[in-house]
Amino acid sequence: MKHDFLDKYSNLDSPIHRLDPRVKILSVFLAIVIIVSEPLGELFHFVFYFVIIALLVGLSRVPLKYLLVRCLIISPFIVMAAAFLPLSVKLSPELQPDYSGYSVYHASLTILFKAYSAVILLVLLTSTEKFQRLLLGIRKLKMPRLVGVISALMYRYIFLLTDEVLKTTRARESRTPGKLKKSKIKVYGNQMAMVFIRSWERAHRVYDAMLSRGFHGEFPDTRTLRLSGSDVFVAIIFVGILLVIRLGI
Amino acid sequence: MHISDGIISVPVCLAANAASIIIIYQVGKKTEPEDIPKMGMMGAALFVASLVHFPLAGASIHLGLFGLAGIILGKRAFPVIFTALLLQSLIFQHGGLLTVGVNSINMGAGAFVAMFLWRWRTLPEYVRALLAGFAGIIVPVMLMAIEFQLSGYGRGIVYLLSIYLLAALVESGITLSIVKFFRSVKADILPR
Numbered sequence: 001m002k003h004d005f006l007d008k009y010s011n012l013d014s015p016i017h018r019l020d021p022r023v024k025i026l027s028v029f030l031a032i033v034i035i036v037s038e039p040l041g042e043l044f045h046f047v048f049y050f051v052i053i054a055l056l057v058g059l060s061r062v063p064l065k066y067l068l069v070r071c072l073i074i075s076p077f078i079v080m081a082a083a084f085l086p087l088s089v090k091l092s093p094e095l096q097p098d099y100s101g102y103s104v105y106h107a108s109l110t111i112l113f114k115a116y117s118a119v120i121l122l123v124l125l126t127s128t129e130k131f132q133r134l135l136l137g138i139r140k141l142k143m144p145r146l147v148g149v150i151s152a153l154m155y156r157y158i159f160l161l162t163d164e165v166l167k168t169t170r171a172r173e174s175r176t177p178g179k180l181k182k183s184k185i186k187v188y189g190n191q192m193a194m195v196f197i198r199s200w201e202r203a204h205r206v207y208d209a210m211l212s213r214g215f216h217g218e219f220p221d222t223r224t225l226r227l228s229g230s231d232v233f234v235a236i237i238f239v240g241i242l243l244v245i246r247l248g249i
Numbered sequence: 250m251h252i253s254d255g256i257i258s259v260p261v262c263l264a265a266n267a268a269s270i271i272i273i274y275q276v277g278k279k280t281e282p283e284d285i286p287k288m289g290m291m292g293a294a295l296f297v298a299s300l301v302h303f304p305l306a307g308a309s310i311h312l313g314l315f316g317l318a319g320i321i322l323g324k325r326a327f328p329v330i331f332t333a334l335l336l337q338s339l340i341f342q343h344g345g346l347l348t349v350g351v352n353s354i355n356m357g358a359g360a361f362v363a364m365f366l367w368r369w370r371t372l373p374e375y376v377r378a379l380l381a382g383f384a385g386i387i388v389p390v391m392l393m394a395i396e397f398q399l400s401g402y403g404r405g406i407v408y409l410l411s412i413y414l415l416a417a418l419v420e421s422g423i424t425l426s427i428v429k430f431f432r433s434v435k436a437d438i439l440p441r
Contacts, residue, residue, distance in 0.1 A: 092403025114255030153289025161297040189426020203290035
């Protein structure tokens with residue numbers, strides 16, 4: 001089966017695609033830190049943040065429709081968190097929130113804007129880089145060894161397991177057309193257990209193969225990333241501009 | 250149940266990320282090479298579990314399997330949960346990049362409590378499985394409620410999060426079902 005939820009637009013060519021993955025990961029992380037640190041209620045700065053993000057989207061050549069669909073998929077979680085703030089504050093009369101003179105609705109909108117900014121930046125990060133290079137970037141940024149090894153294995157198993165889940169779901173649905181009347185939980189539990197056992201056995205076979213090739217707890221990685229001065233310069237300018245906006249200089 | 254970027258304050262997120270990295274280093278010292286394929290597979294299972302939607306009261310919920318991760322991997326569940334959440338935030342934007350640490354600590358705590366409940370040998374196995382599955386969801390939700398309250402949401406958030414009680418009940422039933430299936434088909438997956 002084909003899964004296109006990963007690095008769909010990573011083959012495009014743009015200035016953002018050409019940046020080093022480590023620079024991209026660090027820049028996006030710092031950008032999210034700066035944007036999320038905006039005080040609740042402060043909406044004016046988001047005009048500038050969104051202009052910069054729009055420029056990045058334009059430069060990256062990632063289709064706007066794809067970006068909007070990604071935002072739409074994640075919207076229920078974000079909108080619920082933002083919309084619930086005024087209600088939650090109303091339900092807690094002992095709470096005296098201080099939004100620097102702004103209303104709770106301003107605060108709610110700020111949460112919405114912060115979350116969408118972060119989502120768009122993350123979509124840009126994963127759409128402008130091959131996922132394996134992104135994982136390599138994470139490893140080269142001195143993340144714990146265990147995270148690097150687990151993510152490398154997960155990257156291989158995710159597709160196998162997704163196939164297993166889709167196949168067993170189709171089998172379950174074809175055997176139980178319409179709604180399941182009884183023991184719904186048991187049927188779903190057995191499906192997951194079956195997927196798990198098949199994958200578990202496969203994991204052991206893969207491990208035996210890895211051992212025979214000399215695996216000792218780490219994957220040898222000869223791939224290198226080349227960090228250029230211009231990449232660092234671009235990152236400093238990008239983060240610097242966001243910092244200037246955040247500090248209101 | 251994933252907290253997005255923009256809700257929890259930056260210092261809390263950074264502290265949680267630092268704490269997560271320390272926990273992963275500590276767990277890493279006690280991890281044998283033969284554990285790693287199981288951890289990778291469990292991470293992928295946690296990731297893919299979110300694709301299985303269980304119909305409930307006209308809506309649908311997706312599985313978490315944090316209780317099961319605690320049962321099978323014990324303390325080693327934490328780096329697996331951290332990595333699964335990191336990849337979920339990158340691929341699906343579920344949760345956030347900055348909140349990976351907070352989300353990992355919430356869900357890792359669920360797996361941790363599930364591990365202790367599973368090791369409570371005086372209880373029958375089916376009760377331990379039910380409790381572990383329930384804890385895998387309810388503990389993260391309780392921690393999330395505290396974090397939201399500290400972020401200015403007040404008590405009101407508790408009402409919203411109470412809907413997860415139903416999800417925790419479903420998850421405990423599914424965990425029991427999985428454990429029973431393992432016991433009858435492939436018992437060596439379950440730790441002795």
